Amino acid sequence: MDFNELKQAVGDLDEEVVLDILNKVMEDGGSEAKDALEACQRGLDIVGDMFDKGEYFVGDLIFAGELMTQAVDILKPALAGTTTESVGKVILCTVEGDLHDIGKNIVRSILEANGIEVIDLGIDTPPQKIVDTMIAEDIHVVLLSGVLTLALDSMKKTVDAITAAGLRETTKILIGGNPVSEEAMKLTGADAWAHNPQHTNQACLDWLKK
Ligand code: B12
Incomplete structure (x- = not known):
């Protein structure tokens, strides 16, 4: 899986490519879900830099937030264990x-x-x-x-x-x-x-x- 492409797609706020890659990660069994999440977080750093440079605006930050929420929802089933008992x-x-x-x-x-x-x-x-x-x-x-x-x-x-x-x-x-x-x-x-x-x-x- 090309996680640089995922990172860049998050940075570009390219929702279609981001969701496509994440769905593929899950179709492949989700073993790379943590790497995918990290790539998304690095992509958000690009969003932050663009905001700093004045190339992105608050609306772009909000969109990045929504995109990240969708990403977590997709990856969630593969991110951790399956415990149901409360500790x-x-x-x-x-x-x-x-x-x-x-x-x-x-x-x-x-x-x-x-x-x-x-x-x-x-x-x-x-x-x-x-x-x-x-x-x-x-x-x-x-x-x-x-x-x-x-x-x-x-x-x-x-x-x-x-x-x-x-x-x-x-x-x-x-x-x-x-x-x-x-x-x-x-x-x-x-x-x-x-x-x-x-x-x-x-x-x-x-x-x-x-
Ligand atoms: C999305 C975003 C927004 C969205 C937030 C939407 C939302 N629902 O959260 C909106 C548009 C609301 C927003 C608003 C603002 N933002 Co903002 N935002 C961002 C952005 C692009 C991403 C933040 C993010 O979600 N990152 C992804 C998550 C996964 O990372 P994270 O939050 O760091 O969390 C990770 C770890 O830190 C850790 N973690 C987080 N919480 C916890 C808790 C525990 C217990 C643990 C263990 C770990 C942990 O785990 C997470 C996963 O690894 C960042 C830039 C960036 N690159 O971070 C700017 C950024 C944080 N924002 C910034 C600013 C300036 C603002 C505004 C003041 C802008 C404005 N002029 O209005 C307002 C402030 C509003 C306010 N009072 O809070 C600055 C902050 C500067 C500073 N050092 O204080 C940043 C860094 C952008 C920049 N480069 O200038 N923002």
């Missing part, structure tokens, strides 16, 4: 001020496919809504997604709100998305960070089993 519940959301949810939705698909129940609070999530849900649903694992640089401030505010509610000692918090790093983890006060949904999956499984 536990986590909260996942995009933090306050950030409306990007494509990466978050990929993470959710992978966690659910591995038997983790995900309470998805959506985008632009106020810290208090997270705290209220933690209490109402008795949740001890919280995953915060953010794509904008300013998301780091909201992640810190969220960790602070969890601490102020007296829940920090019994909660594991992971931050994910483009701007996160070891340094961001220390700055926000989270327990872990990840760019890769597979790493997140393993961290959740380890935390939920304890």
Whole structure:
């Protein structure tokens, strides 16, 4: 399978070619689904560069988002295991001020496919809504997604709100998305960070089993 062609087709926002290649990946048994997903993500980098250069506009970003959602839907059955038994519940959301949810939705698909129940609070999530849900649903694992640089401030505010509610000692918090790093983890006060949904999956499984 030519994944460079897929990457470029995503970058060119060529829906027909993208869907055609992804459907072929699935017809071939889906063993290359993860490579295909990575190629799509690299294609989105091209979209980001074009946006930076002023050649693409916000409408193109929205279209890229919709294209990526379709891509995940096609690849989803092949992206992870087939577990049906629940291993536990986590909260996942995009933090306050950030409306990007494509990466978050990929993470959710992978966690659910591995038997983790995900309470998805959506985008632009106020810290208090997270705290209220933690209490109402008795949740001890919280995953915060953010794509904008300013998301780091909201992640810190969220960790602070969890601490102020007296829940920090019994909660594991992971931050994910483009701007996160070891340094961001220390700055926000989270327990872990990840760019890769597979790493997140393993961290959740380890935390939920304890
Ligand atoms: C699509 C898109 C949009 C869409 C979002 C649609 C949607 N439903 O999400 C729309 C049009 C809404 C949008 C809006 C804006 N966007 Co925008 N957008 C993008 C774009 C092209 C792709 C983002 C994306 O979905 N990537 C694909 C996913 C799969 O990648 P990801 O989000 O990084 O997620 C992966 C990992 O980070 C990780 N991950 C993500 N979440 C989590 C969570 C956990 C727990 C874990 C473990 C991992 C994880 O796993 C994912 C899979 O590997 C990027 C450029 C780029 N190349 O990234 C710009 C980009 C993110 N946007 C940008 C900007 C500036 C904006 C706007 C301010 C534009 C404007 N002028 O209005 C607004 C901001 C709105 C807001 N308040 O959030 C900048 C951000 C700059 C910055 N550093 O802050 C970027 C980088 C473009 C650029 N080069 O300037 N955008």
